[in-house]
Every structure is written in C-alpha cells, then in structure tokens.
Amino acid sequence: MNFSHPKFAVVGHPNKGKSSIVASLALDDSVQISDTPGTTLKKRSFPLVADGKILYELYDTPGFQRARHVLEWLKKHDVSADKKQEAVQSFLYAHQEDERFRDEIELLEPIMEGAGIIYVADGSKPYSQEYEAEMEILRWTGQPSMALINLIDQADYVQEWKRALEQYFKMVRVFNPMTATFKKHLQLLESMAQLKEEWTAPMKISIKYFEQYHEQMLCRTAETIAQLMAESLAHVERLTLKDKEAAATEEKKIEEMYKKTLRDLEYKSQKNIEKIWHHGHLQKEEKSLAFENMDLFSKQSASIFGLTQKELIVTGATGGAITGAGVDLLLAGHTLLLGGAIGAVIGGASAYFGFEKLAKINLLGQKLGQKYLQIGPMENQNFPFILLGRALYHAQTVASVSHARREKLKLETNQAFKNQWMDESKRKSLYRYHKKFQSEAKIDAEDIKTYEKMILEILKKCINV
Amino acid sequence: MNLRSYLLLDELLKKHPATHKENRAFGLEHPLEQNRPIRQLFLWMEKHISVLRQPCIGDLFSSYVYTVTLILCILVFIIGFFSGIGLLGYSGQEPVNIIYFLAMVVFVPLLTIALAFLSMLKAHKAQNLLVHISPAFWMEKIAERLSYAKRADMKKIKIDPLVGNWLVIERSQLLAWVFSWGLVAALLGAVITKDIAFAWSTTLKVSPEEFYDFVNMIAFAWRDFVPEAVPSLELIEQSRYFRLGEKVDARMIRHASMLGEWWKFLLCSALFYAIILRFGMFLLAKIGLRRALKKSILSQKSAVRLLHEMNEPLIASTADGAEDSLVKTTQGHLQEIKKLNTLYDGVLGWSYSKEEIAVLSDAIGIAASFMLSVGGNNSLANDAYAVSRSYGEMLLCIKAWEPPTMDFIDFVQALSQQADKIIVVPLGTPQEAYQPRSNAVQVWARKLALLQDDKVWLKI
Numbered sequence: 001m002n003f004s005h006p007k008f009a010v011v012g013h014p015n016k017g018k019s020s021i022v023a024s025l026a027l028d029d030s031v032q033i034s035d036t037p038g039t040t041l042k043k044r045s046f047p048l049v050a051d052g053k054i055l056y057e058l059y060d061t062p063g064f065q066r067a068r069h070v071l072e073w074l075k076k077h078d079v080s081a082d083k084k085q086e087a088v089q090s091f092l093y094a095h096q097e098d099e100r101f102r103d104e105i106e107l108l109e110p111i112m113e114g115a116g117i118i119y120v121a122d123g124s125k126p127y128s129q130e131y132e133a134e135m136e137i138l139r140w141t142g143q144p145s146m147a148l149i150n151l152i153d154q155a156d157y158v159q160e161w162k163r164a165l166e167q168y169f170k171m172v173r174v175f176n177p178m179t180a181t182f183k184k185h186l187q188l189l190e191s192m193a194q195l196k197e198e199w200t201a202p203m204k205i206s207i208k209y210f211e212q213y214h215e216q217m218l219c220r221t222a223e224t225i226a227q228l229m230a231e232s233l234a235h236v237e238r239l240t241l242k243d244k245e246a247a248a249t250e251e252k253k254i255e256e257m258y259k260k261t262l263r264d265l266e267y268k269s270q271k272n273i274e275k276i277w278h279h280g281h282l283q284k285e286e287k288s289l290a291f292e293n294m295d296l297f298s299k300q301s302a303s304i305f306g307l308t309q310k311e312l313i314v315t316g317a318t319g320g321a322i323t324g325a326g327v328d329l330l331l332a333g334h335t336l337l338l339g340g341a342i343g344a345v346i347g348g349a350s351a352y353f354g355f356e357k358l359a360k361i362n363l364l365g366q367k368l369g370q371k372y373l374q375i376g377p378m379e380n381q382n383f384p385f386i387l388l389g390r391a392l393y394h395a396q397t398v399a400s401v402s403h404a405r406r407e408k409l410k411l412e413t414n415q416a417f418k419n420q421w422m423d424e425s426k427r428k429s430l431y432r433y434h435k436k437f438q439s440e441a442k443i444d445a446e447d448i449k450t451y452e453k454m455i456l457e458i459l460k461k462c463i464n465v
Numbered sequence: 466m467n468l469r470s471y472l473l474l475d476e477l478l479k480k481h482p483a484t485h486k487e488n489r490a491f492g493l494e495h496p497l498e499q500n501r502p503i504r505q506l507f508l509w510m511e512k513h514i515s516v517l518r519q520p521c522i523g524d525l526f527s528s529y530v531y532t533v534t535l536i537l538c539i540l541v542f543i544i545g546f547f548s549g550i551g552l553l554g555y556s557g558q559e560p561v562n563i564i565y566f567l568a569m570v571v572f573v574p575l576l577t578i579a580l581a582f583l584s585m586l587k588a589h590k591a592q593n594l595l596v597h598i599s600p601a602f603w604m605e606k607i608a609e610r611l612s613y614a615k616r617a618d619m620k621k622i623k624i625d626p627l628v629g630n631w632l633v634i635e636r637s638q639l640l641a642w643v644f645s646w647g648l649v650a651a652l653l654g655a656v657i658t659k660d661i662a663f664a665w666s667t668t669l670k671v672s673p674e675e676f677y678d679f680v681n682m683i684a685f686a687w688r689d690f691v692p693e694a695v696p697s698l699e700l701i702e703q704s705r706y707f708r709l710g711e712k713v714d715a716r717m718i719r720h721a722s723m724l725g726e727w728w729k730f731l732l733c734s735a736l737f738y739a740i741i742l743r744f745g746m747f748l749l750a751k752i753g754l755r756r757a758l759k760k761s762i763l764s765q766k767s768a769v770r771l772l773h774e775m776n777e778p779l780i781a782s783t784a785d786g787a788e789d790s791l792v793k794t795t796q797g798h799l800q801e802i803k804k805l806n807t808l809y810d811g812v813l814g815w816s817y818s819k820e821e822i823a824v825l826s827d828a829i830g831i832a833a834s835f836m837l838s839v840g841g842n843n844s845l846a847n848d849a850y851a852v853s854r855s856y857g858e859m860l861l862c863i864k865a866w867e868p869p870t871m872d873f874i875d876f877v878q879a880l881s882q883q884a885d886k887i888i889v890v891p892l893g894t895p896q897e898a899y900q901p902r903s904n905a906v907q908v909w910a911r912k913l914a915l916l917q918d919d920k921v922w923l924k925i
Contacts (some may be wrong), residue, residue, distance in 0.1 A: 007467070013867075013868070013870075014868045014870060015868040015908075025782075026782045026783055026784070027782050027783065028782065028783035028784055030783065030784065044784055046782065046783065046784050047781075047782075048780070048781075048782045049779075049780070049781045049782075050778045050779070050780045051489060051493060051778050051779050052490075052779075063868075063870075064870070065870045065871035065872060066870070066871050066875070067870075068840075068844075068845055068872055069845065069872065069873065072845055100871070102873075125866045125894075126866075126894055128816050128841060128864065128867065129816065129841045129842035130841040130867070131840055132814040133842075145506065153665045155894075187923070198662060209780055210780075210782075212777070212778060212780065213780040213782070216773075216777055216780070227766075318596065365523075377613060393856070434649065442591070445760075445763075445764030446764075
C-alpha cells in the first residue's frame with residue numbers, strides 16, 4: 001500500500017451526490033453531474049497539488065450496482081475478521097474482467113490501495129435497508145471511513161440516517177455541497193484528517209494550502225475589480241467628425257460607444273473573475289452571469305448599487321472639506337478655516353450637479369486639422385459606486401456558488417447588499433480614490449494597490465472569510 | 466538597475482516566455498531571492514533573454530540614449546569652455562571682473578541645484594514643469610528630430626513618465642557637470658597661457674571688509690584646508706576696480722603679481738560648487754533614477770503577476786484529464802400503463818418489508834394472492850424464491866426516489882422468465898401519499914426501456 005499521501009474514495013449508492021461533493025471539494029466544475037444514475041462511469045482522481053507535490057487525493061467513483069451479489073460472494077468465503085480485507089482483495093482479482101462488477105471494481109480499487117472511505121447518503125430521502133449491503137462491504141475493506149449526509153432535496157431524514165450510519169462509520173457529518181461555505185469545506189477536511197493518525201499532519205498542511213489558495217483567488221479578484229474601476233473611470237472615447245461641428249446624432253453615437261466600452265469592460269472583468277474561481281461552466285453559457293434586465297446604466301442598477309443623492313452630497317462635501325482643510329493646515333489656520341468650508345461647498349455642489357450627468361462631451365481638434373468628439377473620463381460621481389457594487393456582488397456570488405451547481409445562475413439582489421459592506425468611512429475612502437481615477441492624470445500604482453487592499457477587505461467581509 | 470536592463474525586462478515581460486509552472490519552478494530554484502523582487506526578476510531575465518529578437522529594443526534605445534548624451538556632453542563642454550574663455554577674456558586694458566565668473570561657478574550652480582532638487586521632489590508627477598523647462602529636456606526634443614530617433618522600433622518604446630522625469634533630471638545634472646568642467650578647463654587654460662589681472666567691481670556700495678566676509682563665506686568649504694585659496698583683505702582692497710578714467714589704476718599695476726592670486730579662489734569655487742556639489746546632485750539623480758526604474762517595473766501588471774507566479778505556491782485541485790462523456794441511455798421501448806386493476810396474481814415490493822407492502826397495497830387499492838419482499842436487505846436466495854413463486858400478472862412496487870441499480874435489473878430479467886406480465890409501480894414516500902415525482906418515474910422508465918422486454922410495463 002502507498003502511504004505517500006492521504007487518499008479518499010467518495011463512494012455510495014448511485015445518484016446520491018458523490019460527484020457533487022467531489023466537484024465542490026476540488027473546486028472543479030468539469031465534473032459531470034446529472035440526475036441520471038450511472039453518470040460516473042470510471043473512477044476519477046482529483047489531487048490537491050501544491051508545487052508539484054500531491055497533498056491528498058480524492059476519488060470520484062461510480063455507485064454500487066450489485067452490492068448484494070458482492071456481499072454474498074464475500075460471505076461465501078467465511079473468514080475471520082483479520083482476513084476480511086483479503087477476501088475483498090480476492091473478489092477484485094476474481095472479477096477483474098467481469099463486466100457485471102465493473103462499477104464495484106472501480107470503486108473498491110482505490111479503497112484497497114489505501115484510500116479512506118467517504119460514504120455519501122442522501123439525507124433528504126428516507127433510509128432504506130438496501131444500503132446495508134454496501135455499508136457491509138465497505139466494513140469488510142477495513143479502511144478508515146466516514147459518512148457524509150448530503151441533502152439533495154428539501155425533506156429532512158437526517159436523524160434516521162444518522163442512527164443507521166453510526167452503526168457502520170466512525171464519523172458522520174452533514175455536508176451540503178450546494179450551500180457549503182469555504183469554512184465548511186475546511187471543517188470537512190479537518191474531519192477527514194482524523195480518519196487516520198498518519199493523515200493528520202499532511203491534511204493539516206493541505207488545509208493551510210487550501211486557505212492560501214482561497215486567499216490567492218480573493219487577491220486576484222480584488223486586483224481584477226480594482227483594474228476594472230481604474231480603467232472604466234479613466235476611459236476616454238473619441239469619434240472623428242466628418243464636419244467641423246458635431247451633429248446631435250454624433251453626440252449620441254459617441255455616448256453609446258462610451259457606454260458600450262464600459263459594459264464590455266465590466267463583462268470582461270466578470271469573465272476573468274469566473275475564471276479565477278474555476279467556474280468554467282458559467283463562462284460557456286452566453287450571458288451566463290449577467291445581471292438580467294439590469295443594465296449597467298439603468299435606474300434599477302443605480303437604485304440598488306449606487307448612493308442616494310443625499311449620501312453622495314455628504315460624501316462629496318466631506319471629501320471637499322478634507323482637501324480644503326489641507327490648505328488651512330498649510331497656512332497654519334490663517335484662512336480662518338475658510339479652505340475647509342469652501343472645499344465642502346464645492347465638493348457638495350459638484351456631487352449635486354453631477355448626480356445625473358455621465359461625462360462631458362468635448363469638441364476637440366486643430367483649427368486646420370480634423371475635429372473630433374471626446375467623451376470621458378467619467379464625471380458622474382455615483383457611477384463608480386454602481387460599478388463597484390455590481391462587481392462586488394458578482395464576485396461574491398461567483399466565490400460562493402458551488403462547483404457542483406449546474407443550473408443557470410441568476411444575479412438578483414436588493415439594496416440590502418449595499419448595506420452589507422458599505423459604511424460611511426468606506427464610502428469616503430472609496431470616493432477619494434474614485435476622484436483620482438476620474439481625473440485625467442496618470443493613475444499612480446500605489447493608489448491602485450491601496451484601492452486593491454480596500455476591495456480585498458470588502459470582499460472578505462462579503463464572503464464572510 | 467539601469468535603463469538598458471529596465472527596457473530589456475520590460476520587453477521580455479510583454480513576451481511571457483514561460484508558463485506559470487515554469488515560473489514557479491524558477492522561484493523554487495532561487496529561494497533566497499524571494500524577498501528581493503528586483504534581483505529575482507533579473508535572474509529570470511537572464512534565463513529567458515535569448516527569447517528576445519536581436520537587436521533588442523532595449524539595446525537600441527539605450528545605445529541611442531548613450532549617443533545622444535555623448536553628443537550633448539561634447540557640445541556643452543565646448544559651450545562651457547568658450548563661455549569660460551569669454552568670461553576670462555583679458556585685453557590688458559581692463560582687469561577681469563571676478564564677479565562674472567563667480568556668478569557662473571557659484572550662483573548659477575546653486576540656483577540650478579535648488580531647482581533640480583525641487584524637480585526631484587516633484588518627479589512622480591507626469592506633468593512636471595521644472596523637468597519640462599530643463600535644457601536637457603529640450604535638447605532631447607531636438608535630438609528626437611534626428612533620423613536615428615525616427616526608426617519605427619524606437620517609436621514603439623513608451624517610457625513611464627516617472628522614469629522619463631528622472632532620466633531628464635539625471636541627464637541635466639550630467640550636462641551641467643560637463644559644462645562646469647568646460648569652465649574649469651577655460652580657467653586653467655587662461656591662467657596658464659595669460660597673466661590675468663583679476664579685480665572686483667560693483668555699483669553697489671560694498672566695502673572691502675564686507676566683500677572679504679562674503680568671499681570668506683563662499684570659501685567656507687576649503688578655507689581651513691587650502692588657506693592660500695582664500696583672498697586676503699589686502700588683496701581685496703588692492704583689487705577693487707573702478708572704471709572711471711578708462712585706465713588701469715597705477716596702484717593696481719604696482720601690485721600686478723598679487724592680483725593674479727585670485728585664480729586659486731576661482732578654481733576652488735568652481736571645483737566645489739560647480740563640480741563637487743553638482744556631482745553630488747548627479748549621484749542623487751542617479752539613485753533617484755534607479756529607484757524610479759525599480760518602482761516602475763514593480764508597478765507593472767506583468768511583473769506583479771510574474772512575481773506572484775514565482776513566489777506563491779502553485780496550487781491545483783482539479784482533475785488532470787477530461788471525464789469520459791456521459792453515454793445517454795435513452796434508446797429502447799417500454800410499455801406503459803395508466804390505471805391499475807384491483808387484483809393481481811402477486812405483489813412484490815423491492816426493498817419494502819412485508820408490512821410496508823400490505824400498507825401500500827391498501828393505499829393504492831390492490832389485492833393479490835401473495836405479497837413478498839424482494840431486494841433491499843433480502844438475500845439473493847430470497848429473491849430467487851420470490852421469482853419461483855411468481856406467475857401470471859405481477860406487480861413490482863419500487864421506491865421511485867431510489868435510482869434503479871443493476872441488481873434490480875437482474876431481478877426483473879429473472880422474473881420475466883417466470884411471469885407473463887410485470888407491472889413496475891414506482892411509488893412516492895408515505896409523506897407524499899405514495900405519489901411519485903414525475904422526474905423520478907422518468908429515470909426508471911429510461912432504465913427499464915433498455916430491457917426491451919414486452920412483458921415489462923411501467924405504471925405512469
């Protein structure tokens with residue numbers, strides 16, 4: 001037997017969510033999951049690899065098909081407890097080429113090679129005696145084992161399952177791969193570590209790596225969002241004019257072009273985030289995770305993710321006052337604090353007048369040369385909060401959605417999301433950076449880094465890390 | 466780090482010559498460099514430099530910068546030299562006023578050093594006025610007009626404004642330093658080849674004592690080490706010159722050899738203010754440029770990503786290969802029945818106990834001559850017995866929520882040998898009043914259809 005790293009075989013009756021559990025634990029959405037029994041045809045390994053070293057290995061296996069036949073074969077070889085494992089091994093040798101026991105061979109092989117057993121049962125369906133043959137066979141293998149009660153549907157038969165499973169397994173846990181948080185994943189890994197003494201240390205290392213992996217994904221998400229914000233807010237669109245003056249249609253056209261670019265940037269950023277979190281199947285669907293019927297520039301988006309006019313005026317006035325106070329401080333208060341007062345008025349007024357306005361359209365060009373229209377950078381002071389809110393909500397959803405989920409995901413939210421992460425101090429700090437991104441000056445790398453850190457902090461709060 | 470290596474690294478980063486895996490392997494090969502990102506990037510560059518097409522843009526640009534700088538240095542040296550010659554021009558009619566030369570080697574350097582210092586403080590801003598008024602900036606603009614600079618590959622290079630500012634500041638200091646050497650060379654040349662009568666002259670009401678104090682202040686850096694390079698009060702008194710009368714004062718002619726002594730002071734002033742201090746500024750600018758290059762490279766997205774790839778563990782939890790595609794088993798034919806009769810020859814309950822079969826038979830309103838439990842916890846011998854007792858029209862009740870296994874299929878096939886008709890009845894849980902869910906029934910239908918057995922019917 002190979003003890004180089006812990007191995008776990010996820011086994012059980014067909015269609016009880018084995019693949020869902022593996023997909024969820026391995027963060028792999030390529031696993032085929034369906035409500036048709038027998039979807040998994042062959043065992044498949046999902047190793048956790050850190051720098052080329054396998055830390056542990058999960059096996060997704062087909063379900064038992066002829067458990068009673070296997071058990072009868074084993075029982076015919078009436079052996080003492082210490083020989084039961086050998087009997088199972090003999091079964092594998094004897095039926096290696098037998099098509100009838102293909103699934104049993106596939107699932108028993110990794111166990112006989114030293115894998116721990118994770119037996120999966122569906123706690124939303126009543127317990128039935130037909131499972132007992134499977135559990136008895138697993139007992140014969142002599143490998144450390146635990147049971148996971150998965151809840152595929154709404155009904156709850158967990159208690160009766162617990163009573164039955166505790167007769168056969170050292171440990172019984174409830175784990176729903178569709179709703180399990182990252183913390184629940186780690187708790188499950190900790191339980192798996194307890195199955196065998198030799199596995200405790202490597203599994204602890206695995207948990208550490210898993211945490212690091214999660215942190216890496218969060219950092220990359222924060223980077224992507226910060227990049228989206230900086231690029232979108234600083235974006236400038238240009239349209240060369242045919243005549244010397246801009247027609248109304250041309251003004252409308254450049255505004256549409258500008259909005260399209262910002263929508264594309266948001267879409268690209270969403271795709272990147274889905275890739276970071278290994279949600280390939282979300283990407284395959286056309287408009288997979290888009291906010292349905294809620295355009296980036298819609299009033300609905302503004303009301304859900306944006307600030308109210310009052311909030312924006314207060315934020316703008318505070319930001320202006322801070323800048324003005326800097327002048328007062330520089331002049332050692334000789335301004336009688338007029339700097340702060342003027343700054344507050346200017347900041348508040350620009351927030352008030354800029355509440356609806358998107359960006360200024362300018363007619364530029366040389367007298368003798370070609371003229372062009374220019375729109376951008378973004379002037380609207382509410383837009384950054386709308387864009388950020390949408391990005392955070394999308395990221396939170398992607399980071400929390402199970403890799404076992406196969407149905408189309410809808411992004412629907414309400415104002416409660418905004419209150420979940422935004423407080424006054426965050427609003428002010430973000431506002432300061434949004435103003436920097438909106439200015440035409442080159443964005444300082446240090447500013448982006450600091451902004452990224454803020455986003456990371458907010459993301460962690462949203463995802464409850 | 467210098468401009469060449471900065472540009473080479475920048476070019477290489479854009480090419481992404483290595484995979485994430487290779488970059489991580491490289492990071493693990495150099496564990497000691499983990500906290501030295503620049504060193505780590507350089508080692509990585511050395512490994513992959515062969516990927517770049519020769520001649521590299523970085524090499525071209527740095528050679529261009531070197532050539533332009535060399536030409537500018539030669540030019541400013543010549544300008545400095547001739548400016549010095551002009552300032553020290555002595556016809557024998559009138560003494561040379563040291564104030565002009567002092568202005569060029571002390572006051573102008575002090576002023577430009579102060580401006581350079583200010584521009585260093587503001588170098589992080591893309592629009593830095595002090596950088597843009599620097600002569601080096603404009604000389605560079607003129608040099609850009611040269612055919613060398615108009616090459617297509619040269620135009621591709623985009624320098625970070627921070628680096629650009631520091632480059633101009635550094636070059637300005639170098640050019641000013643070379644210019645000062647031109648002045649010094651002119652001074653030495655003039656002193657060696659001519660006997661110059663130095664004097665000082667000003668419209669301002671300045672007494673020799675005050676001027677002595679002033680000169681002493683200028684000479685603060687060397688007055689203790691080279692006292693002979695500090696003019697004495699006597700020399701200052703003797704060398705004051707008034708232009709009235711258009712003639713050299715007879716008193717001055719008497720002390721002609723003494724007047725020449727000023728050159729030591731002028732040389733020390735030039736060496737200290739225009740050469741040493743300027744060289745200090747040049748070194749400062751060089752350090753600033755190096756830091757700007759580092760900062761610029763470390764703020765690039767590709768560099769940040771590369772460092773992440775090298776220093777963070779490469780973790781993967783997904784399966785390596787793709788899964789065999791699911792074979793859809795929808796072919797086959799199955800007969801369906803919508804309504805059950807009230808009487809059957811036998812009722813079998815798959816994974817139901819005898820008591821449960823009795824209850825559910827009551828619930829669905831059927832009666833039979835015998836009822837037997839099969840599957841589930843029953844032995845295969847039990848199942849065989851049930852099959853042997855079966856005949857005629859048999860009802861086979863199943864738990865719809867459980868998926869069909871091959872064990873069940875084996876049983877149906879065996880039963881089919883014995884009975885004339887098998888009606889499989891999927892049932893829901895007692896909580897669902899035994900009403901099965903339609904999707905669960907479909908799962909059973911698909912499986913039973915595979916049997917293609919005319920005796921097998923499904924209650925829908």
